[in-house]
Amino acid sequence: NAGVTQTPKFRVLKTGQSMTLLCAQDMNHEYMYWYRQDPGMGLRLIHYSVGEGTTAKGEVPDGYNVSRLKKQNFLLGLESAAPSQTSVYFCASSLTSGGSYEQYFGPGTRLTVT
Amino acid sequence: KNQVEQSPQSLIILEGKNCTLQCNYTVSPFSNLRWYKQDTGRGPVSLTIMTFSENTKSNGRYTATLDADTKQSSLHITASQLSDSASYICVVGGSSGGSYIPTFGRGTSLIVHP
Numbered sequence: 001n002a003g004v005t006q007t008p009k010f011r012v013l014k015t016g017q018s019m020t021l022l023c024a025q026d027m028n029h030e031y032m033y034w035y036r037q038d039p040g041m042g043l044r045l046i047h048y049s050v051g052e053g054t055t056a057k058g059e060v061p062d063g064y065n066v067s068r069l070k071k072q073n074f075l076l077g078l079e080s081a082a083p084s085q086t087s088v089y090f091c092a093s094s095l096t097s098g099g100s101y102e103q104y105f106g107p108g109t110r111l112t113v114t
Numbered sequence: 115k116n117q118v119e120q121s122p123q124s125l126i127i128l129e130g131k132n133c134t135l136q137c138n139y140t141v142s143p144f145s146n147l148r149w150y151k152q153d154t155g156r157g158p159v160s161l162t163i164m165t166f167s168e169n170t171k172s173n174g175r176y177t178a179t180l181d182a183d184t185k186q187s188s189l190h191i192t193a194s195q196l197s198d199s200a201s202y203i204c205v206v207g208g209s210s211g212g213s214y215i216p217t218f219g220r221g222t223s224l225i226v227h228p
Contacts, residue, residue: 042203042217103148108156
């Protein structure tokens with residue numbers, strides 16, 4: 001049981017380039033989330049998904065797109081990377097919404113945009 | 115706007131000593147409050163989860179308290195160990211359109227010295 005995994009672990013992009021971050025979970029969780037974490041700030045929710053085929057915007061969705069074609073995978077895309085998107089990105093999943101259900105986090109992807 | 119404020123921002127203590135971290139929040143509607151531990155370069159890992167009706171929850175040497183009336187929580191660490199050096203994040207869960215939306219504090223950075 002690997003839990004939540006993220007690919008890649010590190011990436012350097014040039015401004016304007018595109019990329020996709022992959023999050024995978026093997027716990028059969030319905031909910032999946034993408035966060036970014038910047039120095040001196042709390043984690044901020046980018047997008048989330050309440051089930052296969054559904055996505056919703058979080059607190060800071062601009063410049064990102066997501067897809068949840070399979071229940072176990074949640075993809076985060078940057079169509080045209082900007083230096084402001086330099087951050088550490090965390091994926092998380094939970095069995096269902098809120099209550100006492102645990103959110104499990106991946107190890108993070110460190111992205112630098114030059 | 116939902117907010118979670120943590121104090122102190124950073125804390126240095128000697129191994130074996132106790133410490134208490136604080137969390138004040140303005141999140142409505144309130145769903146639950148979680149404390150996470152985040153080691154450097156890793157994703158957050160849950161320590162405790164408390165719902166509205168719970169006012170204390172323990173996990174080994176970690177004890178969290180919740181006062182829903184004053185909207186305050188604390189995390190008490192007993193007999194600190196070097197491995198406790200990490201960032202401790204308070205997360206308050208609210209809801210939006212029926213979905214669970216967490217608000218993260220910026221964290222307290224704890225350093226335990228031998």
